[in-house]
Amino acid sequence: MSAVFREGATALITGGASGIGLATAKFCYAQGMNVVLLDINKDALSTAAAELPSTSTKTTSTFDIDVSAKDAWKKVQHDVLAKHPSGIDFLMLNAGTSIRPAEGKTPWQDPEYFEKTIAINTFGYIHGLAAFLDIVTSEKTEQRAIVLTGSKQGITNPPGNPAYNASKSAVKTIAEQLSFDLHTSNPNVGVHLLIPGWTYTGLTTRYFKTKPDGAWTSEQVVEYMTGKLAEGVFYILCPDNEVTEELDRKRVVWGCGDLVHDRPPLSRWRADWKEKAAKGIQDIKM
Numbered sequence: 001m002s003a004v005f006r007e008g009a010t011a012l013i014t015g016g017a018s019g020i021g022l023a024t025a026k027f028c029y030a031q032g033m034n035v036v037l038l039d040i041n042k043d044a045l046s047t048a049a050a051e052l053p054s055t056s057t058k059t060t061s062t063f064d065i066d067v068s069a070k071d072a073w074k075k076v077q078h079d080v081l082a083k084h085p086s087g088i089d090f091l092m093l094n095a096g097t098s099i100r101p102a103e104g105k106t107p108w109q110d111p112e113y114f115e116k117t118i119a120i121n122t123f124g125y126i127h128g129l130a131a132f133l134d135i136v137t138s139e140k141t142e143q144r145a146i147v148l149t150g151s152k153q154g155i156t157n158p159p160g161n162p163a164y165n166a167s168k169s170a171v172k173t174i175a176e177q178l179s180f181d182l183h184t185s186n187p188n189v190g191v192h193l194l195i196p197g198w199t200y201t202g203l204t205t206r207y208f209k210t211k212p213d214g215a216w217t218s219e220q221v222v223e224y225m226t227g228k229l230a231e232g233v234f235y236i237l238c239p240d241n242e243v244t245e246e247l248d249r250k251r252v253v254w255g256c257g258d259l260v261h262d263r264p265p266l267s268r269w270r271a272d273w274k275e276k277a278a279k280g281i282q283d284i285k286m
Contacts, residue, residue: 002229003143007032015095017044019201023218067124073131094149121167145190148175197240214242
């Protein structure tokens with residue numbers, strides 16, 4: 001297990017009241033860590049706090065926040081530092097949403113669909129880093145970690161939800177740049193991009209009342225993530241019950257090949273390229 005997850009350390013998790021965020025909070029709590037949960041859902045926060053009660057050796061704190069609101073982070077920063085003056089040992093920026101265009105509009109007719117998605121899924125991370133990065137990096141010896149939750153959609157870019165894909169593609173870039181900047185100044189702070197596979201969370205319950213066989217649970221994602229953190233892996237590319245790690249990697253290679261080999265963009269999903277793409281992906285040697 002990564003040395004980050006240790007008794008007395010403190011974890012701050014956005015989107016911490018449900019899904020992968022809550023599963024991570026439960027894992028941290030089980031290791032004896034203090035947990036700080038940020039979420040916009042007050043009821044879910046109350047439920048999470050009841051499941052993870054403060055004890056004589058660890059505390060659970062909750063903050064109702066819209067992560068896209070820059071000014072809201074100032075109060076959270078102040079209150080968290082007052083409670084945990086030694087800082088944050090595990091920072092997980094995970095809050096996200098999947099918004100659809102207004103009824104009757106395509107994505108290209110609805111700029112608010114882009115604005116709202118990017119405000120939460122990208123600027124929610126930027127605000128979180130602005131508020132807490134200096135606090136995380138103030139420690140130079142103890143192991144600490146920052147996890148940004150991305151998405152395969154931000155890498156392979158499937159058609160259908162361009163704002164979400166763009167927002168998660170930006171998160172990938174931010175995580176890569178952050179890792180580069182910290183690897184010399186703060187080698188004790190690991191930076192990781194979590195890339196979940198098909199996971200049954202609140203974002204998918206609108207489509208499936210019960211967990212599909214092909215999907216992982218949030219707990220499975222956290223188990224996989226914590227194992228990769230212990231290995232020091234940056235790109236935590238999660239499989240699921242339908243897609244293997246090898247197939248994921250082949251699909252990523254194929255997508256990059258569109259640019260390298262002058263293929264049309266998103267060739268994997270185009271009707272005129274579907275068969276060639278399927279065979280090409282199958283034939284890639286890893």
